[in-house]
Amino acid sequence: MSETTFVKAINDTLARMMREDDRVIVLGEDVAEGGPYLATEGLAEEFGTTRVRGTPISEGAVCGVAIGAAQAGLRPVVEIMFIDFLTLALDQLVNQAAKAHFMSGGQLTVPLVLRTQGGSGQRSGAQHSQSLEAWVTHIPGLKVVMPSSAADAAGLLRSAIADPNPVVFVENKSLYFRRENVPDPPEPVEIGRAHTVRSGHDITIVATSRLLGDAVEVADRLASEGIEADVIDPRTLVPLDVETIAASVRRTGRAVVAHEAVTTGGFGAEIAAQVQDHAFDCLEAPIQRVGAPFTPVPVSPPLEDAYRPGVEEIYAAARVCIEWDQPAARAAVNMGPRYSSDGAVQYGLSQHPSKIVFVQSNVPGTGYIAAGPASLAKAANVPITELTENVPINDASSVALDLVNKAGSNGWVVLNFTPPEALVILQAAQKLGLEDRVKGWGCSTPCNTDFLSKALGPKWNHKLFVNAELTSADDHNGPEMQLYKAILAKYGQSVAGGVGSFSQMGYLLAKFSVNALQSVKPPYTIKNVNAAFKAIKDQKNEMQCQPWVYGDYPLHIPNNADFTTTPDNGKMVTAQQCFNVSSADPQIAQYRKVAGTAPSTNPPTS
Amino acid sequence: MPSWTDVEQFLITGLSLGGVYALSGVGMVVLYRATGVLNLAFGAVGAMGALVAWQAINHWGFSGSGGFWLAYLVAILFAGGVTLLYGMVFGPALAGRDPLVKATATLGLTLILLGVMDLLWPSSGGASRALTVPTDNNTFQIGESSVTYTNVIALVLGLVITIVTAAFLRFTKLGTAMRAMANDREITATLGVPVRRVEAAAWFGCGVLSGVAGVLLADLVALDATSLTFLVISTLAATLIGRLRSILITFIAAIVIGVVTAEVTPIQKISNYRDMTPFVLAAIALLVLNRRRVISVGRQGV
Numbered sequence: 071m072s073e074t075t076f077v078k079a080i081n082d083t084l085a086r087m088m089r090e091d092d093r094v095i096v097l098g099e100d101v102a103e104g105g106p107y108l109a110t111e112g113l114a115e116e117f118g119t120t121r122v123r124g125t126p127i128s129e130g131a132v133c134g135v136a137i138g139a140a141q142a143g144l145r146p147v148v149e150i151m152f153i154d155f156l157t158l159a160l161d162q163l164v165n166q167a168a169k170a171h172f173m174s175g176g177q178l179t180v181p182l183v184l185r186t187q188g189g190s191g192q193r194s195g196a197q198h199s200q201s202l203e204a205w206v207t208h209i210p211g212l213k214v215v216m217p218s219s220a221a222d223a224a225g226l227l228r229s230a231i232a233d234p235n236p237v238v239f240v241e242n243k244s245l246y247f248r249r250e251n252v253p254d255p256p257e258p259v260e261i262g263r264a265h266t267v268r269s270g271h272d273i274t275i276v277a278t279s280r281l282l283g284d285a286v287e288v289a290d291r292l293a294s295e296g297i298e299a300d301v302i303d304p305r306t307l308v309p310l311d312v313e314t315i316a317a318s319v320r321r322t323g324r325a326v327v328a329h330e331a332v333t334t335g336g337f338g339a340e341i342a343a344q345v346q347d348h349a350f351d352c353l354e355a356p357i358q359r360v361g362a363p364f365t366p367v368p369v370s371p372p373l374e375d376a377y378r379p380g381v382e383e384i385y386a387a388a389r390v391c392i393e394w395d396q397p398a399a400r401a402a403v404n405m406g407p408r409y410s411s412d413g414a415v416q417y418g419l420s421q422h423p424s425k426i427v428f429v430q431s432n433v434p435g436t437g438y439i440a441a442g443p444a445s446l447a448k449a450a451n452v453p454i455t456e457l458t459e460n461v462p463i464n465d466a467s468s469v470a471l472d473l474v475n476k477a478g479s480n481g482w483v484v485l486n487f488t489p490p491e492a493l494v495i496l497q498a499a500q501k502l503g504l505e506d507r508v509k510g511w512g513c514s515t516p517c518n519t520d521f522l523s524k525a526l527g528p529k530w531n532h533k534l535f536v537n538a539e540l541t542s543a544d545d546h547n548g549p550e551m552q553l554y555k556a557i558l559a560k561y562g563q564s565v566a567g568g569v570g571s572f573s574q575m576g577y578l579l580a581k582f583s584v585n586a587l588q589s590v591k592p593p594y595t596i597k598n599v600n601a602a603f604k605a606i607k608d609q610k611n612e613m614q615c616q617p618w619v620y621g622d623y624p625l626h627i628p629n630n631a632d633f634t635t636t637p638d639n640g641k642m643v644t645a646q647q648c649f650n651v652s653s654a655d656p657q658i659a660q661y662r663k664v665a666g667t668a669p670s671t672n673p674p675t676s
Numbered sequence: 677m678p679s680w681t682d683v684e685q686f687l688i689t690g691l692s693l694g695g696v697y698a699l700s701g702v703g704m705v706v707l708y709r710a711t712g713v714l715n716l717a718f719g720a721v722g723a724m725g726a727l728v729a730w731q732a733i734n735h736w737g738f739s740g741s742g743g744f745w746l747a748y749l750v751a752i753l754f755a756g757g758v759t760l761l762y763g764m765v766f767g768p769a770l771a772g773r774d775p776l777v778k779a780t781a782t783l784g785l786t787l788i789l790l791g792v793m794d795l796l797w798p799s800s801g802g803a804s805r806a807l808t809v810p811t812d813n814n815t816f817q818i819g820e821s822s823v824t825y826t827n828v829i830a831l832v833l834g835l836v837i838t839i840v841t842a843a844f845l846r847f848t849k850l851g852t853a854m855r856a857m858a859n860d861r862e863i864t865a866t867l868g869v870p871v872r873r874v875e876a877a878a879w880f881g882c883g884v885l886s887g888v889a890g891v892l893l894a895d896l897v898a899l900d901a902t903s904l905t906f907l908v909i910s911t912l913a914a915t916l917i918g919r920l921r922s923i924l925i926t927f928i929a930a931i932v933i934g935v936v937t938a939e940v941t942p943i944q945k946i947s948n949y950r951d952m953t954p955f956v957l958a959a960i961a962l963l964v965l966n967r968r969r970v971i972s973v974g975r976q977g978v
Contacts, residue, residue: 432948457944460951462903464910467689467896468941475682475942490799493806494898501812502689503822525806 072254077246079220080109080185083227083256084147088117091145094231097123098132098149098185106151107187107246133159133184137167140182145231153188153202153240160205167236168211182236183227189242189280189330190378196366199374201331203240203278207307207340213237213261214307218245218282221252222305225259233261242279242330264311266318270298273388274318276341277328278304281360281379285328288384297392307337315341316348323354324391328384333361355394358387406435407514408442409658411486413537413632413651414512415443418482419450423509427477429469430486432458439486442655449654461491466498474499477508484512489570492517493525496534505529515539515632519570523637530637535645538633540578540613543569544641548612574613582609582618615648619665627661685821686938692827694934695834696892700911701918701926702834702841703885708920709845710854710878711767712861713778715759717785719908721883722890723901724789725755727797729891730807730899744810752887758789759883760876767875771861786905793901807894830892837885838927845923850877910937913954917961933957 074082088094096110102124104111114122125132129150136146150156156163163184170178190199207214213235217223223241230237267282268289277285282303289299300318304310319325325345327338342357360383368374407430415426428443430436440456447454455476459469473483473495485492492513499505511534518538526534543551554577555569562573586602587594609618615631634646650667653659700718707715729751732738738747762785770778797805811825845851853874856864865871893904914933918926933954940950 458948460948462898462900464897464903464907464951465689465693465937465941466898467693468686468938471685471689472941472947475685490898490900494900497806497808501808501824501826503815 071251073249073251074220075247075249076220076223076241077107077109079224079252079256080227080241081111081113083224084110085113085116086255087228087231088113088121091231093143093145094147095121095123095139095144096147096149097125097136099125099127099151101125101149105149107243109185110149129155129158130162133162134166136182136184137162137170137180140167140180140236141170141178145181145183147183147185147231150184150186152198153186154197154200156184156186156202156206159184163206163212163236163238164209168209171235172211179234180236181231181234183230183233183239184236185227185239185241187241187243187246189244190362190367190374191244193369193371193374195369199367201242201279201329201362203238203307204331204335204337204340206238207337211236212308214240215261215305216240216242216279216307217259217305218242218277218279218303219252220248220250221256222259222265222303224252224256226261226305228256228258229261232258237261240279244280259305262306262309262311264302264304264306264314266300266302266314268299268301270300270322272297272299272322273324273326273391274300274302274315274322275326275328275384275388276302276304276315276338277384278307278330278337280330281328281384284381284384287381288388291381291385292388297388299388304341310341310344312344312348316345319345319349320352323352324394325353325357326360326384326387326391327357328360328379328387330379331361332364333359334364336361355391358391360384360387406439407486407516408439409627409630409651409655410514410537410539410632411439411484412442412446412655412658413539413634413649414484414486414514414535415446415454416649416652417535417537417634417646418484418510418512419446419452421482421510423452423477423482424480425477426452426454426482426484427457427473428454428484428486429457429459429473431461431488431491433461442657443484445656446652446654449652459487459491461487463491463494466494467502470495470499470502470504474504474507479507479509481508482510482512483508484514485517486514487516489516489519489522493522496526496530500527500529505533510535512537515571518542518635518642519568519572520544520642521568522570523642524640526637528639531639532636532645534637536635536642538635538642538644539571539629540574541633542635542642542644543574545643546612550612554613578611578613578618581611582606585609621665623661623664625657625661625664627658628665630658630661681819682942683939684819686941687935688818688821688823688827690935690938691931692830692934693896693938694931695831696889696896697907697911697914697930697934698834698927699830699837699885699892700889700908701914701930702838702923703882703889704908704911704915705918705920705923705926706841706845706854706885707878707882708915709858711763711771711778711875712775712858713763713767713770713782714775714912714915714920715782715882715886716779716908716912717759717762717782717789718882718886718889718911719905720786720789720793720901721755721758722886722888722893723904724758724793724890725751725887726807726890726894726899726904727793727805727901728754730797730805730894733807734805741810748809748891751891752884755887755890756880756883759886760880763879764872764876767879768872790901790905797901799900799902805899807891807899809891809895812895826892826895830896833888833892834927834930838923842923850874854878910954913958916958917965919965929957929961 101110102114102119102122136148139146167180167182170180188201206212215226217226230239275285285301289301292299300322302315327341329336329338338359360379362377362379368377426447436458444454463469477483513536515537517536586606590598590602603620604622607619619628630651631648633644635642636645651658704715704718729747732747732750770781809826814825815822853869914926914930917929937950937953941947
């Protein structure tokens with residue numbers, strides 16, 4: 071073994087083959103001077119410029135000359151400096167080299183090796199960084215090899231030069247100067263034989279060229295998480311060693327295919343198709359492809375780095391594959407503030423306003439939340455205007471004015487904001503005397519907090535109606551509420567939100583979680599902890615309208631019966647006892663359909 | 677389209693906000709003219725001043741009408757003091773540096789103050805505070821809109837400070853010294869002007885104005901460290917339109933920014949983009965002003 075680099079291994083193999091066989095010649099742009107990456111350095115000095123021939127910049131002509139020389143008995147190795155310019159040689163390669171043997175009835179052979187290199191990462195721009203190997207894999211008559219290590223490069227180059235047919239030899243410039251140990255002399259590597267670089271039984275990662283190293287790194291990371299990956303380097307794309315890859319997938323049931331080329335139309339698609347042809351019954355998850363986005367390689371360094379697929383992309387794809395059939399490992403989806411907004415709008419609708427104005431923060435996901443109130447308003451045949459406001463709000467007076475103007479004197483304004491933003495709007499409305507300019511105001515559950523009621527003056531008494539997912543902390547004082555307040559006072563002094571829906575919900579969920587975990591017999595595993603959480607049901611508490619359940623449902627809205635509270639001289643008091651949030655919201659209807667309407671501990675009043 | 681009533685209502689909120697922007701803008705221009713420093717910490721200092729006032733009212737027993745005003749005075753003096761301290765400690769070291777370096781250095785103060793505010797008055801978990809000026813409760817009607825005296829104070833104060841500052845710079849010795857220093861600090865120093873003292877006055881004045889703006893904005897906008905700190909950006913647009921020189925143009929630009937931002941609010945299609953108003957106006961103004969400058973330079977060339 072001796073230490074060398076990828077490009078030196080190529081250089082040594084060329085020299086060795088030229089020494090062994092006089093028919094081997096090298097031609098291409100600048101090859102006599104060593105080429106841009108020194109792959110042919112020193113060859114002209116040793117073998118002369120007749121055998122190491124620099125050519126004009128005309129890829130088509132160079133390729134044509136090489137084909138003629140090959141047919142005449144030589145073994146030319148052509149260098150196309152960048153794979154991007156293979157386009158100029160494609161006519162000769164595709165229509166002449168690939169076809170000659172077939173069209174001459176076997177009389178002609180073209181023992182030609184076309185060496186070229188691609189790949190991004192060198193800040194070389196869109197025309198010197200592409201990975202175009204998939205183009206030539208589509209041509210019957212061409213073999214395509216793509217080594218990922220110096221040892222394979224040397225071994226495959228030997229086999230390629232010895233091959234009687236045209237071989238396209240695709241290198242990656244990012245690999246050129248990595249140091250590694252190679253056998254001396256290099257051992258020939260059979261064309262069409264994949265290499266299993268690392269063995270595992272949970273997932274197969276097939277990676278070509280530069281991405282092989284990244285795949286091995288991902289396998290190490292997965293191993294630290296208890297997942298063992300098979301990592302396979304096909305080494306030759308045509309002919310592809312399908313059997314090795316398919317055998318691995320039959321064992322693991324999951325596959326990720328990674329290459330540097332753009333995913334669309336990339337060779338990964340062919341590998342994926344072949345795998346599903348040969349191992350469909352064994353697949354436990356869709357095959358994931360990793361490649362570059364469908365865009366030219368950017369010239370901006372940060373964009374190029376973002377463009378290049380690598381460790382993170384392969385890891386993410388592997389996780390998708392592994393977690394595909396393990397929904398228990400994923401959290402069930404909550405409705406966020408949608409059902410509380412529903413509740414606030416529902417109370418407003420019960421007061422028969424002429425219009426609802428629903429406003430919330432201008433953040434992603436607002437469309438989903440607004441769909442709930444919109445469906446309730448539609449069912450009640452009351453017009454609704456949905457608005458969003460950028461946060462933090464810098465011109466609350468204008469916002470408050472706008473809301474009131476849009477709602478009209480018989481309208482109802484419903485806010486869905488965090489307490490500080492809601493407070494800012496309500497206070498601005500108060501300063502401008504707007505609180506009485508509409509029929510009423512509503513707010514989703516974040517407003518159900520003690521400091522909001524303290525900060526709002528008596529003008530808001532029974533004017534603002536807040537949907538409360540849990541009982542109002544001010545006019546309930548059962549043992550559970552006392553415990554929650556005591557815990558908050560002792561341990562939650564930095565919980566700046568104070569007493570209110572948010573910290574109440576935190577208290578309750580912590581309690582349910584503790585109950586669930588106490589039911590698990592150690593050691594704790596993902597499986598038994600998940601099972602314990604799924605089994606949570608019938609958890610009753612004086613703060614809730616209905617028992618809490620997780621279960622194994624596709625969506626998660628265990629708390630769908632709420633209260634309405636209103637400020638009353640610095641306190642939040644109950645304005646409406648438990649009521650079921652309306653099934654006019656299709657999400658609520660869907661949840662009740664699968665989970666049923668839980669029996670209420672505090673019977674709904676409407 | 678919005679009706680005249682809408683326009684009138686939003687004009688009032690816009691004018692009062694514009695007035696505070698103007699107040700802030702004038703403070704920033706004065707400091708820039710005297711020291712060459714674009715004070716990006718203006719908002720943060722004002723925010724901290726407002727929080728100090730909140731602390732005084734809610735926890736130090738500054739209650740009652742007199743207590744309120746005393747708390748605001750403390751806030752304003754605090755803001756003046758912090759700015760003066762910064763100017764005295766870092767001003768001399770930064771005096772010879774590039775304007776960009778000077779401006780960036782004030783970002784350091786901004787970040788420190790933001791950190792301190794978050795430590796002393798945490799806003800995590802949805803905590804909220806409010807600072808209300810007593811004049812909020814006194815209102816009168818213009819058409820269908822009620823106007824608080826705070827709105828009036830904001831606008832009038834903006835106007836008064838602009839006029840007083842312009843007069844101060846033009847007619848007083850200290851003002852003349854400030855203008856001279858803006859022109860050439862070294863020559864002014866060799867002529868016997870006490871540079872350090874003049875700079876101190878500029879820093880203190882700027883700080884006092886940031887305190888006043890902080891208290892008013894805490895009432896008109898929100899008592900939130902982050903919001904108030906970054907409101908300086910709207911002000912910055914006004915000062916840029918005034919090219920960091922003209923107090924009058926800064927005042928007008930600030931009022932226009934406040935009014936346009938408010939008037940856009942009811943127009944639902946573009947309402948969410950109204951935060952861009954200061955920059956759009958600044959970009960247009962700079963393009964137009966630059967064009968005139970290019971033309972005049974061209975004529976000189978001919």
